[in-house]
Amino acid sequence: MARYILCFLSAFFASASLLLVVVGVPSETERHQVLTVTPRTEDDVQMLHLLQTKPNLEVSFWTYPRAPGQGVDLMVSSSHIKQLRKHLESGNFTTETKIENVQELAEQQMAGASAPSEIWAVGLKPTMFDYGKYHTYEEILDWTRNITAAYPKITRLHELGVSFEGRTVNGIQISTAMKGNTPNATLRPALYFQSGMHAREWIAPATVMFMAATMLDKYGKDKNVTTILDTFDVFFVPLVNPDGYVYTWTSEPKARGWRKTRTKNTGTSCVGLDPNRNFPVKFAEKGASHNPCDDTYCGPFPFFAVEVLNVAKFLISQPGISFKGFIDFHSYSQLWMTPYAYTKELPPDYKVLIEGCQETIAALEAVYGTVYKCGSIANIINYLSSGSSADFTYAKLNITYSYGVELRDTGKHGFLLPADQIIPSGTETLAGLVTYGLFVKEKLQHPIKN
Numbered sequence: 256m257a258r259y260i261l262c263f264l265s266a267f268f269a270s271a272s273l274l275l276v277v278v279g280v281p282s283e284t285e286r287h288q289v290l291t292v293t294p295r296t297e298d299d300v301q302m303l304h305l306l307q308t309k310p311n312l313e314v315s316f317w318t319y320p321r322a323p324g325q326g327v328d329l330m331v332s333s334s335h336i337k338q339l340r341k342h343l344e345s346g347n348f349t350t351e352t353k354i355e356n357v358q359e360l361a362e363q364q365m366a367g368a369s370a371p372s373e374i375w376a377v378g379l380k381p382t383m384f385d386y387g388k389y390h391t392y393e394e395i396l397d398w399t400r401n402i403t404a405a406y407p408k409i410t411r412l413h414e415l416g417v418s419f420e421g422r423t424v425n426g427i428q429i430s431t432a433m434k435g436n437t438p439n440a441t442l443r444p445a446l447y448f449q450s451g452m453h454a455r456e457w458i459a460p461a462t463v464m465f466m467a468a469t470m471l472d473k474y475g476k477d478k479n480v481t482t483i484l485d486t487f488d489v490f491f492v493p494l495v496n497p498d499g500y501v502y503t504w505t506s507e508p509k510a511r512g513w514r515k516t517r518t519k520n521t522g523t524s525c526v527g528l529d530p531n532r533n534f535p536v537k538f539a540e541k542g543a544s545h546n547p548c549d550d551t552y553c554g555p556f557p558f559f560a561v562e563v564l565n566v567a568k569f570l571i572s573q574p575g576i577s578f579k580g581f582i583d584f585h586s587y588s589q590l591w592m593t594p595y596a597y598t599k600e601l602p603p604d605y606k607v608l609i610e611g612c613q614e615t616i617a618a619l620e621a622v623y624g625t626v627y628k629c630g631s632i633a634n635i636i637n638y639l640s641s642g643s644s645a646d647f648t649y650a651k652l653n654i655t656y657s658y659g660v661e662l663r664d665t666g667k668h669g670f671l672l673p674a675d676q677i678i679p680s681g682t683e684t685l686a687g688l689v690t691y692g693l694f695v696k697e698k699l700q701h702p703i704k705n
Contacts, residue, residue, distance in 0.1 A: 409484075
């Protein structure tokens, strides 16, 4: 499989040229709201699915239709709310306004980004990075450089590639086996953690950076963190989709709900694709849209999004590294999920994967009482999604301990989670991550047969 991917990537880069698109800051438009629409029948669920094919309503799905009785969060402009409600009249829905003004909450998040918070660098004083606020793309990029400069003996800066619009995608490697900033020749087991695949999920990069910094600070001080870093090389990639993320920082309310990349699509003015539908696992099958205007558009072929190519290429090209664990952090819903996403059938390693999940969320919940749920992706979210990252790493790269995670919250704020929840999210998720690392270590030493 690795040889196939390398050949595919080589052919792609030989034939394709990436266009640099400069995204302007759109002017403010009318107010946007988030509604929770709850279907009562299976016909209602199908009606919501069809709603995704009606671009004239300008509805952005924050969560997706699943089953009767399970609410769906929709962002819609004030000028389209009456039209949306009229469209839903033929069904049996209940509707609740969850967020009155998206722009107001988005501005609060951005205002917090420009003001210092009381929580600074978690012991990481050389960088003076404020982990208690959301950061721009440029600040996140600087963080990757500064944190590796602050810990030169055990970290290494990696450039995974560039985005469609030409932005650098960086990650960091923590390796206590390094000598002169070069990993030892012996094969090392590794864990890989990424976030920022979906642009609007700001809490995920913020949480991942906090966890990386805290692990570095606690190395040699905390027994469990030290054990993990002495056992594994650990990789953190905080922002996989920088173009989409930058777009969410613009002033248009609709932009704050942007999910996709900013890839140019041929033959349409609709921009972007869903990177978590663009991996080569049951590509373009159930749960993926073929419409470039949809949030779940999968693209014309696997690896069409260079951001997805960057991840795949990086995972298969690290010398001396054997990846044993992979987690893709998203938001929101508080879920810790195993493969598969494309089918409700359970993977061969489900027994051990769900055991690891249960131990992980128990440690996470013990911190603040935040409740998470475990299950396979397709079963716990109750819809199928082909072409996902966790299915790719599990099924194609044989990384057994692959998970997808949905961080805080369960919908009160959705993607607009206040900055004062960043540190709690990072603290509790790190408790889970440490337990996850110890679990993988134990299973590698004492494998369980299926």
